[in-house]
Amino acid sequence: MSPAATAPQPPSGPRAARKRQAIVTAARTLFLREGFGVGMDAIAAEAGVSKVTVYNHFGSKEALFTAVIAGALDHPSSGPGGGEDSAAPLARLAEAADGDGDGELRTAFMDAARAWVHAVRDDREVAALRTLVSAELHRFPELGEAWRHDSPTGHHPVVAGALRTLTERGRLDIPDLEVATLQLYALLVHPHMVFGQYGAVMDDDLTERLLVSGVDMFLAQYAAGA
Amino acid sequence: MSPAATAPQPPSGPRAARKRQAIVTAARTLFLREGFGVGMDAIAAEAGVSKVTVYNHFGSKEALFTAVIAGALDHPSSGPGGGEDSAAPLARLAEAADGDGDGELRTAFMDAARAWVHAVRDDREVAALRTLVSAELHRFPELGEAWRHDSPTGHHPVVAGALRTLTERGRLDIPDLEVATLQLYALLVHPHMVFGQYGAVMDDDLTERLLVSGVDMFLAQYAAGA
DNA sequence: CCAACTGAACTGAACGGTTGAGTTCAATTG
DNA sequence: CAATTGAACTCAACCGTTCAGTTCAGTTGG
Incomplete structure (x- = not known):
């Protein structure tokens, strides 16, 4: 003893x-x-x-x-909504949109969205992680708390930050940043998250059509001078 | 024997x-x-x-x-994407939009969307069902098949049917029905599905802002004569 | 430079206690 | 008479522990 x-x-x-x-x-x-x-x-x-x-x-x-x-x-390519690293393309979006051309903002959005969407769609490990955590939420309540913390909730710090920056620079006109952030998530990555929950993966053609249409829809609503 | x-x-x-x-x-x-x-x-x-x-x-x-x-x-208020019954408000949308007024289509959309969204957001049982099935997909593969069948995949027969009807009547102008159906799901219900996966529920204020903005965004893109 | 030594970390196998799926059977019920 | 009950039972899996012996990294002594 x-x-x-x-x-x-x-x-x-x-x-x-x-x-x-x-x-x-x-x-x-x-x-x-x-x-x-x-x-x-x-x-x-x-x-x-x-x-x-x-x-x-x-x-x-x-x-x-x-x-x-x-x-x-902590590890790269994680996080409930695609994670910090998956959303990194969106962070670079604010920098990439320095040009003043009309189509440059759209092109920058398309490129960033494409990288983001493919990261979310093709990373089966993160999809499995989401399923696992949500399944064991009742057994590990405190874990759900931490998981929710950098999750689809009001945070999305990276994406919201990029949209705020673009608004401050006069490239976008966003009256409700919280709603706009959610909509960008919804139009681009949420369908893939929902598909992935059942082990389904959207094919390349539909992925691309949804992506292009989603970005155009978003910009039609929020591009400055619309 | x-x-x-x-x-x-x-x-x-x-x-x-x-x-x-x-x-x-x-x-x-x-x-x-x-x-x-x-x-x-x-x-x-x-x-x-x-x-x-x-x-x-x-x-x-x-x-x-x-x-x-x-x-x-089979039972009411089920199905992966909110189910047949949850999407029923959208089915009635085509009938409700008989008037020719400008705002009538928007009003009908808002009402249908509100019923739909609240059905999805407030039905914790369906959320738990989704979590349960996705968690046990590896143990019951054939079940995932049946579940996927009337799910976020290309089907959504009710919603897609309503949008097609409205297009045929000249109220909407939708070049890609599959994409538009996915976007309507994405803008309205997908955020609530993703929230619900972690036991979170969007508050009423944000729910309403997202709903109004989502319908306006969708109609700005697809209303005939836009 | 290297052999012997040291102590923490690791192994393999066994064991105790528990839990849970599925069965058996005599007695009971509607 | 078919369906149901309650209780006891088998069998397997699994969590966590114990223990006797082995590996390994680093240190000492020659």
């Missing part, structure tokens, strides 16, 4: 870091493929690691799960 | 029908609240029925689950 003998500190060192990474990767793979119901033995086997090691690093299945989701929130 | 002794026919009769209904109802309630992981004992208890009776009617947990989902597809 030594005083500090029962301190359950996770292992440290270079080897531990590698193992830990392998565990998280394996857990993400299996959680995304099979859901939370997958066994810890399977995860340990997939990671090429003993089950005891898993429990030395993460104390429980719940802790491992939250670590996986938290890691996915 | 009597020849026909092992025939697993489900019970019949008026009593059996009542029990069966109670089981399906209880199963739907618990599946929606707790997910597929809920125990059969809990379902039997919720239905006020012995577990043996459950297994006499449905042979397995999977069979019970598919029966619940299949029943939800």
Whole structure:
């Protein structure tokens, strides 16, 4: 009964870091493929690691799960609405629209939208993450909170910021930034998110038609001098 | 080993029908609240029925689950994209727009859209159904097929039909019906579906602003003579 | 430069306790 | 007489733990 003998500190060192990474990767793979119901033995086997090691690093299945989701929130190409990185093309939009030409704003929007849409449509991993989190929301309420934080809610900081910048520069005329941001999401990425929820993927032709029409619709409403 | 002794026919009769209904109802309630992981004992208890009776009617947990989902597809206020009944307001839209006034089409659209949007936003049961099905897609592939059938895919027969009718009557000018249908879904209901996936509900004020702006945006693009 | 040593991290396999799916059966009910 | 009940039962999966022995990174001593 030594005083500090029962301190359950996770292992440290270079080897531990590698193992830990392998565990998280394996857990993400299996959680995304099979859901939370997958066994810890399977995860340990997939990671090429003993089950005891898993429990030395993460104390429980719940802790491992939250670590996986938290890691996915930081990692590139993640986030509920497509994530920070997926929306990055939209961030560059404000810079790309420096020209004064009529069609330049439209072209910049098209390019940014295309990159954004394809990132959302083709990233099956993020789609699986959304499904997984929403399915386990009742078991991990605090996780839904963090997930919701940078999500379709009023935030979308990147997209909203780009639209605000373009408004301040006089390129767009947006009376309700919150609504306009939601509409841009709705016209471009929401259909792909809804499709993806059932494992369906929109074909290239329809994707392109929807994209072009969506950008034109948005600009017809909000381009300055319309 | 009597020849026909092992025939697993489900019970019949008026009593059996009542029990069966109670089981399906209880199963739907618990599946929606707790997910597929809920125990059969809990379902039997919720239905006020012995577990043996459950297994006499449905042979397995999977069979019970598919029966619940299949029943939800027929039952009112269901379907992936809000369902047939949720989209019913849109079906009546074509009839309501008989007047020739300028604002009448817009008013009819607003009313139909409001009913539709509120049906989708406030029906937490359908949201839970979507989450449940997408979460268990890997376990029930054939179910995802049926679910997808009357879903956000190219179908939307009701909405697309209403838009086609309005186009034929010269009230709308829609070059690409498939795209326009998707956009109407996107502008009006997709944001609520995405919100609902994380248990979030859009507040009334934002809901109304988004709705009005969405209808105006759609009509600005597709109203005849624009 | 290298062998021996050290201690933390890891392994493999087994085990305890629990949960849950599905079955059996005698008794009961409508 | 078919349907239902309640309770006990089997069987498998799974979470988490224990333990005896092994690997590995780094340090010491020659």
